[in-house]
Amino acid sequence: MKRRPLPVAAALAATAALLLTACGSGDDSSKDNDKIAGADTGDAGKSASPSASAEADALDRPKMTFPSDFKMVFDRTEPSESKEAAALNDAENFVRAINYGILQQDAEDAAYKFYSDPRGNAQAYAKKQIQQYIDGGWTVTGTQRYSGAKVDLASDGNRASVSFCDDDSKFYGKEIKSKKVLKTKPSNKDYYFFEIVMTTSNEAKGLWTAETIEVQKEATQCKA
Template structure:
């Protein structure tokens, strides 16, 4: 059985520049399908579970708590970003990635965390839900360590969005059967390396919060090995 924590959906991914072009163009380059239906903060709050735990961050944003089991470790390499807006985009891009895995360990395709860190009905939110659903439908969760490195933040010229890119190494992250607790170990391969790009935009109604609008994941990323 494939031990990878997640298999990205077969999204038509072109060059990395495609996402950057979207980030720099304001409304240009986006279709009506890409726009949020129902406004920013309200849509996300309505879709979140009212029972989800909250934690007050230094920026004053009430964020969903994500507590992982002891056998799951997500490690993000330290990345110094001097600009506070870019730093906020980076932090919430990482939270979006964490939220996908949290939905998997919680076995909840409607978990509040990924909805909180993605724009309502955006491509990123649909992607996150699909990744969680793939595991839930197979009765699988995750176990082990995943490392993220080579992080870069590329702001748009208008500073209204930013693309956060990084590499992911899942050579030590495995599939785990929910019922039996059996962990499926396999040998490391190129399939364990991914290149991520996440288009982040600031929330209109919650200062300090950034949400994922689009995500692009390249499988078998040799540049990340």
């Protein structure tokens, strides 16, 4: 299963100032099998990093557990600045939540809504990714690897642009009824580059939510 990136609408002025070169691509209307962002095995209800703030740990985060054949690996260094670390951790949690919704076969799952802001396109992106798997009768399996994470924090400290690479070369869709793994031939289509604008507010201290997302397909700069 190859992910179908959504077209990205014009960003808000404050958001546009943070984003790197625009890399959203059009929605692929073909029915070829698509991969999508992966998730860790085990409990992902808390932030991915043990150095996350006590405020973030105190939040009532959704509990996400995954089967043993499903793994997401983050190859990155924890940012030293606490807000950058929190933004990165919750960007990862947003990606986890998409896969959790796929595994739950629930396009209205609470996890991706918890980690996204309905005012941007990120929540709609997550819902569409989950729904296309439900419609196809697919789930996910294998290992997905993220690397090259970068966080650019805005001057107000409440908005950040998070980017990273995604390697899907060992990550596959799987038919739910037959359990058949839909393996694909390795190609440039296995690589994606994500840019996610994360925001935070005083109403939920420690929580960062995805507002907008851009996904570049065939991101050959992400090949090892």
